Structures are given as structure tokens and as C-alpha cells.
Amino acid sequence: MFHIYCPHCAEYREEEEFHASGQAHIARPLDPEACSDKEWGEYLYFRKNPRGIHHELWVHAAGCRKFFNITRDTQTYEIKEVYKIGEQPSVVAQSGNSK
Amino acid sequence: MQHYSGFGLFKHSLSHHENWQRAWRNPTPKKKYDVIIVGGGGHGLATAYYLAKQFGVTNVAVIEKGYLGGGNTARNTTIVRSNYLWDEAAHLYEHAMKLWEGLSQDLNYNVMFSQRGVLNLGHTLQDMRDIERRVNANRLNGVDGEVLDPQQIKEIVPHMDCSENTRYPIMGASWQPRGGVARHDAVAWGFARGADSHGVDLIQQTEVTDLIIEDGTVVGVKTNRYGDIKADRVGCVVAGNSSVLAKKAGFELPLESHPLQALVSEPIKPVLDTVVMSNHVHGYVSQSDKGDLVIGAGIDGYNGYGQRGSFPTIEHTVQAIVELFPMFSRVRMNRQWGGIVDTCPDACPIISDTPVKNLFFNCGWGTGGFKATPGSGNVFAASLAKGEMHELAKPFSMFRFHDGALIDEHGAAGVAH
Ligand SMILES: Cc1cc2nc3c(=O)[nH]c(=O)nc-3n(C[C@H](O)[C@H](O)[C@H](O)COP(=O)(O)OP(=O)(O)OC[C@H]3O[C@@H](n4cnc5c(N)ncnc54)[C@H](O)[C@@H]3O)c2cc1C
Numbered sequence: 253m254f255h256i257y258c259p260h261c262a263e264y265r266e267e268e269e270f271h272a273s274g275q276a277h278i279a280r281p282l283d284p285e286a287c288s289d290k291e292w293g294e295y296l297y298f299r300k301n302p303r304g305i306h307h308e309l310w311v312h313a314a315g316c317r318k319f320f321n322i323t324r325d326t327q328t329y330e331i332k333e334v335y336k337i338g339e340q341p342s343v344v345a346q347s348g349n350s351k
Numbered sequence: 352m353q354h355y356s357g358f359g360l361f362k363h364s365l366s367h368h369e370n371w372q373r374a375w376r377n378p379t380p381k382k383k384y385d386v387i388i389v390g391g392g393g394h395g396l397a398t399a400y401y402l403a404k405q406f407g408v409t410n411v412a413v414i415e416k417g418y419l420g421g422g423n424t425a426r427n428t429t430i431v432r433s434n435y436l437w438d439e440a441a442h443l444y445e446h447a448m449k450l451w452e453g454l455s456q457d458l459n460y461n462v463m464f465s466q467r468g469v470l471n472l473g474h475t476l477q478d479m480r481d482i483e484r485r486v487n488a489n490r491l492n493g494v495d496g497e498v499l500d501p502q503q504i505k506e507i508v509p510h511m512d513c514s515e516n517t518r519y520p521i522m523g524a525s526w527q528p529r530g531g532v533a534r535h536d537a538v539a540w541g542f543a544r545g546a547d548s549h550g551v552d553l554i555q556q557t558e559v560t561d562l563i564i565e566d567g568t569v570v571g572v573k574t575n576r577y578g579d580i581k582a583d584r585v586g587c588v589v590a591g592n593s594s595v596l597a598k599k600a601g602f603e604l605p606l607e608s609h610p611l612q613a614l615v616s617e618p619i620k621p622v623l624d625t626v627v628m629s630n631h632v633h634g635y636v637s638q639s640d641k642g643d644l645v646i647g648a649g650i651d652g653y654n655g656y657g658q659r660g661s662f663p664t665i666e667h668t669v670q671a672i673v674e675l676f677p678m679f680s681r682v683r684m685n686r687q688w689g690g691i692v693d694t695c696p697d698a699c700p701i702i703s704d705t706p707v708k709n710l711f712f713n714c715g716w717g718t719g720g721f722k723a724t725p726g727s728g729n730v731f732a733a734s735l736a737k738g739e740m741h742e743l744a745k746p747f748s749m750f751r752f753h754d755g756a757l758i759d760e761h762g763a764a765g766v767a768h
């Protein structure tokens with residue numbers, strides 16, 4: 253069971269209050285009409301899915317209902333940091349990991 | 352290979368079963384193969400078996416980082432059915448179903464395939480509309496199916512609460528009589544033994560750490576135990592680990608790896624002789640020949656490679672089962688475990704060529720690929736043998752996520768499996 257710190261509520265709450273919404277930092281193409289099928293398909297469906305450090309979007313669904321980001325290790329499940337939308341992660345994968 | 356038979360069993364009983372031959376060799380790999388299969392789960396082993404047996408490609412190695420069948424193949428809840436909605440999926444899963452029906456004979460190995468029928472329950476009006484639609488589609492595709500009302504369901508599963516006094520009363524179900532269960536580790540072992548007997552090298556405890564790619568063409572794999580091994584073609588069948596290998600080959604897949612859990616109870620007397628699944632209350636259950644209830648449900652919402660699942664998911668699962676079978680509320684659970692499933696956005700697999708020449712992936716089976724094991728191996732073997740995708744596999748290309756030709760099976764995959 254995760255114990256997750258919500259940066260908006262400034263409190264630790266149990267996993268069940270939250271909902272994981274997948275990979276973070278996916279920017280919607282500014283001009284969708286100009287995208288090739290490949291670019292649009294990759295925006296919609298292709299994901300990083302690493303074994304190790306991952307940046308994820310979570311929502312405090314049964315709390316303040318606000319979104320935020322988590323950096324988490326998908327192997328050990330350790331939560332490395334929590335940060336707000338618009339901020340950048342301070343913990344990132346080693347280059348060997350992101351080859 | 353020693354042929355298994357009733358007579359053989361009797362003969363070996365005279366020597367206290369101490370002289371059985373090993374089921375497969377434990378070879379040191381050669382320097383080069385025609386085809387390397389990465390991943391010794393059911394799908395990888397089935398691929399190797401059909402490559403050697405049906406397509407005459409015998410210079411094949413299966414490279415497995417752990418032990419054969421130690422991935423999702425022997426972690427699943429063993430449900431087999433083929434009642435998928437869309438033509439492409441129905442044809443693929445029905446191809447598998449037909450192979451299941453002769454598999455024990457073909458492999459000379461008892462995979463304990465038991466066609467005890469599968470019920471998919473409906474609890475809402477929309478559930479029932481979807482069920483009607485799916486059963487009709489199934490019948491048009493030659494897949495057996497019927498729509499049952501609560502009275503008919505009660506006759507098949509007398510212990511289930513089919514009354515109107517529940518939170519989500521059962522309004523009906525789809526029923527596939529040819530569906531059922533099989534013994535999952537026997538499936539891995541049967542295919543392994545069959546592949547080995549046709550000359551395939553099964554290399555266990557060996558991880559593929561990288562793919563060797565020259566000028567956009569794969570020419571072999573790097574391993575942690577035997578260094579580089581060359582190959583003309585490489586097929587990756589590594590389920591939850593697919594994204595990790597794809598990244599090494601330089602591309603992304605539309606997959607996310609999630610933990611999926613199952614649990615089994617203490618053995619109890621026979622109480623359930625079919626498979627019950629419900630998308631709506633989100634659980635499914637069958638009873639093994641040993642007597643334990645085999646229970647499963649949803650994935651954890653977050654990505655994970657930890658082969659364990661979260662407690663809230665177990666709680667949710669058990670709630671659903673007790674809603675359906677109040678009498679199970681006092682049954683104790685014996686064991687619980689997780690597997691890492693590679694879920695795909697349209698709940699259909701990827702059986703595909705890739706941006707790298709001669710490199711093929713068979714993945715994305717997510718929560719429901721056990722039922723497809725023989726069919727998946729069969730069409731993937733055909734594709735690897737010819738270097739061109741099999742007709743049944745073509746719609747499952749990874750490039751469908753570029754051109755938009757998705758095959759949305761969320762309804763039929765539902766609670767998965
Ligand atoms: C709890 C649970 C319940 C399920 N229930 C059902 C069900 O009822 N019905 C159904 O149809 N499906 C079910 N499934 C899904 C089904 O188990 C899978 O879709 C199917 O078994 C996948 O088979 P596979 O051979 O592709 O993968 P796996 O059996 O996972 O095999 C992949 C193999 O690749 C190996 N590997 C990975 N990376 C490497 C590497 N780098 N080098 C070498 N080897 C590597 C792994 O060790 C593993 O043995 C369930 C899954 C789970 C987890």
C-alpha cells in the first residue's frame with residue numbers, strides 16, 4: 253500500500269484515495285492537424301514503460317481532486333519525489349537506464 | 352523422446368517411478384541459430400514447437416532468463432475461451448481453441464484441458480445488450496455461444512446468488528460451453544518437451560541483455576551467460592518485459608506493464624464445475640481439480656515490474672466474489688501472487704514485425720493471453736518461418752497504432768482473461 257504525499261493537501265494519504273493516470277509530461281501537439289499519423293499515434297498510444305525510474309501523473313481522486321506528478325521506481329515501487337504540474341523532476345534515470 | 356502412455360505409467364510403477372527420462376535436455380547454446388526466441392513462457396515455447404514441428408525450422412533456441420513457464424504462463428488463472436467480439440480477434444482466439452481441443456494428443460502430454468464452460472455475467476441493461484451483440488457476433492464467426500437468463504444460470508451454478516436481493520442482481524450471461532480451463536504449467540512443459548524432441552535448444556537461466564543490430568537489421572542477441580549468440584531472425588515473447596527489450600532495439604511500444612494478481616483458497620469439496628466471470632462486479636472464479644478456488648480480478652492502476660500486487664486490489668476482488676457467492680465468505684485464502692502483464696490500449700495483442708528488420712515481437716497479451724497460447728505460437732511460428740506475418744496475425748501489427756485500425760476488445764476482454 254502506497255502512502256502518498258499530496259502536494260496540494262500537504263498531507264500523506266493512503267493509496268486508495270489516489271488514481272494513477274499514466275506517464276507524465278506528455279504534451280499535446282500544438283497543431284494536431286499538422287501531425288503525421290505516426291506522430292499522432294505516438295502521442296496517443298506509445299509510452300515509455302521503463303523498468304526503473306518513471307515519472308507519472310496521479311490525481312487525488314477522493315481528496316482535493318487535483319493532479320500532480322510522482323517520480324517512482326517501478327521495480328522497487330519506492331516513491332522518489334512528488335512535484336506539482338508544471339515543475340520538472342529532480343530525480344531522473346541514469347543514462348545507462350535510458351539507453 | 353520417451354512416449355507417455357498408460358502402459359508406460361504401469362511399467363515405471365514397477366521401478367517406483369525412479370527411472371523416468373528427463374523431459375528435455377539442458378544444452379549449451381551454439382554460436383548461431385536460424386531463429387532465436389527470447390522468453391520461455393507458453394507463447395515462446397509454443398512458437399518454438401510449431402517452428403520445429405510444423406514448419407521444419409529446427410535450428411532454434413529459446414532463451415529464458417529464469418525457468419521455463421516461470422512468467423505469466425504459470426501465474427494465470429487458466430481460463431480458456433474464444434468468444435471475442437471482433438472478427439480479427441475471434442478468428443485468432445478460435446484458432447487457438449481448435450488447437451487446444453487436440454493439444455494433449457498432439458503433445459503426448461496431458462495439459463488437463465477441461466471444457467467445463469465459461470459464463471460471463473451481465474448485471475445491467477447495457478451489459479445485456481453487449482452480451483447479446485457479442486454472442487451474435489460469435490455465432491456468425493462459428494464460435495459457440497448462448498445467452499442465458501438467471502434461471503438457466505442458476506441451473507448451471509446452483510450456489511451462486513442469482514436472486515434479486517443483491518447489490519447488482521444478475522440479469523443474464525453469455526455461455527461458451529467449449530470454454531474452460533487447462534493446467535498452465537503443463538502447457539509450458541508439454542510445449543517445451545515437444546520442442547526439445549524436435550531439436551530446439553532450451554536455454555534457461557540466461558537473460559538476453561541486448562539485441563545486436565547492424566544497419567537496422569537484427570543479427571543476434573547478447574546474453575549474460577553465453578556472450579553473443581547469432582541468429583537470422585529473433586522473436587521476442589517476453590510479456591511484461593517487452594517495452595524494456597524494445598527500448599534496447601531503439602523503439603517504443605504502445606504497452607504498459609502492470610501487476611495482475613491471483614489468489615487460491617484452501618481446497619474444498621467440489622462446489623463449482625464451470626468458470627464464472629463478471630465484468631461488472633469485477634471478479635472471476637473457478638475451482639481447480641485439487642479443490643481450491645482460483646480467483647482473480649483487476650490490475651493495479653500504476654505501472655510496475657515488482658511481480659506483486661496491492662492490497663486494495665485483493666480486497667476489491669474478494670468483495671466481488673463474495674457478492675456472487677456469499678457461501679465463500681468463510682473460505683480461507685491460501686496463496687496470492689502477481690504477474691506483470693503487458694496491457695495494450697485496445698486490449699488486443701501485438702504480433703508484429705518491427706522497425707528493425709528480422710526482429711519480431713509477440714506481446715501485449717496483457718491480462719488474457721493464456722487462452723491463446725497454442726494459436727499465438729502457431730501463427731508466430733508461421734511468421735518467423737517465412738519472414739512474413741501470418742494472415743491471422745496481420746491485423747495485430749504494432750503499426751495499427753499509427754494508422755488507427757485498432758481492434759477494441761475492451762468489452763470482451765472486460766475483467767480480462
Ligand atoms: C494473475 C494472472 C492471471 C491471468 N489469468 C489469465 C486467464 O485466466 N486466462 C488467460 O487467457 N490469460 C490470463 N493471464 C494472462 C496470461 O498469463 C499471459 O497473457 C500469458 O501467459 C503470456 O504468456 P507469455 O508466454 O507471452 O509470457 P510469460 O509466461 O510471462 O513469458 C515471458 C518469459 O520471458 C522471460 N523473459 C523476459 N525478459 C527476458 C529477457 N530479457 N531474456 C530472457 N527471458 C526473458 C520471462 O522470464 C518469462 O518467462 C493472466 C495473467 C496473470 C498475471
Ligand SMILES: [Zn+2]
Nearest residue numbers: 258261312316
Ligand atoms: Zn490532495
